[in-house]
Amino acid sequence: GAGVSQSPRYKVTKRGQDVALRCDPISGHVSLYWYRQALGQGPEFLTYFNYEAQQDKSGLPNDRFSAERPEGSISTLTIQRTEQRDSAMYRCASTRDGPGEKLFFGSGTQLSVL
Amino acid sequence: RKEVEQDPGPFNVPEGATVAFNCTYSNSASQSFFWYRQDCRKEPKLLMSVYSSGNEDGRFTAQLNRASQYISLLIRDSKLSDSATYLCVVNEGGKLIFGQGTELSVKP
Numbered sequence: 001g002a003g004v005s006q007s008p009r010y011k012v013t014k015r016g017q018d019v020a021l022r023c024d025p026i027s028g029h030v031s032l033y034w035y036r037q038a039l040g041q042g043p044e045f046l047t048y049f050n051y052e053a054q055q056d057k058s059g060l061p062n063d064r065f066s067a068e069r070p071e072g073s074i075s076t077l078t079i080q081r082t083e084q085r086d087s088a089m090y091r092c093a094s095t096r097d098g099p100g101e102k103l104f105f106g107s108g109t110q111l112s113v114l
Numbered sequence: 115r116k117e118v119e120q121d122p123g124p125f126n127v128p129e130g131a132t133v134a135f136n137c138t139y140s141n142s143a144s145q146s147f148f149w150y151r152q153d154c155r156k157e158p159k160l161l162m163s164v165y166s167s168g169n170e171d172g173r174f175t176a177q178l179n180r181a182s183q184y185i186s187l188l189i190r191d192s193k194l195s196d197s198a199t200y201l202c203v204v205n206e207g208g209k210l211i212f213g214q215g216t217e218l219s220v221k222p
């Protein structure tokens with residue numbers, strides 16, 4: 001596609017439910033990053049992939065959070081047993097040739113846990 | 115200590131002013147550095163990369179000081195359209211870490 005696509009754009013869920021957030025990067029982009037952003041803060045690193053390999057997951061807050069990119073393209077960030085503190089904007093970005101390059105961001109998924 | 119630190123501001127300046135932002139980072143092995151701009155509730159977009167020798171793009175100048183582990187962004191002749199949040203980004207072995215951002219408001 002022309003840009004990074006994230007879905008859904010908004011997600012409202014009840015505490016305790018699982019959610020899956022999807023990211024479709026720019027076609028052919030090698031690296032894919034996930035960030036979480038609270039209002040008034042910068043994006044907080046969660047994890048990143050080169051192709052299908054998860055290179056660094058040190059930013060995932062706890063074991064309720066997981067991410068995959070099985071075919072080196074689309075990625076899913078899954079949050080199990082959601083809690084109110086998980087409410088935030090979740091942003092995905094991709095880079096063309098590898099890690100550490102220009103990030104192209106999607107519009108994000110705004111998650112609200114009630 | 116945070117890996118990347120910025121003064122959150124806000125910086126309120128009149129049109130035409132020169133304004134400078136600093137950012138410090140904790141990992142001396144960091145490999146590359148960037149400034150991103152984020153408009154209210156939108157996604158961040160790359161403003162410029164920061165090179166060791168310093169670099170300029172129009173009214174914007176970026177500097178890197180590896181010895182002191184800080185980077186800076188200078189904006190000359192501020193425009194109303196420069197109002198945004200400026201995010202410092204540091205590359206630690208492929209992991210791209212953002213600062214919390216510095217808010218700039220340019221007033222007429």
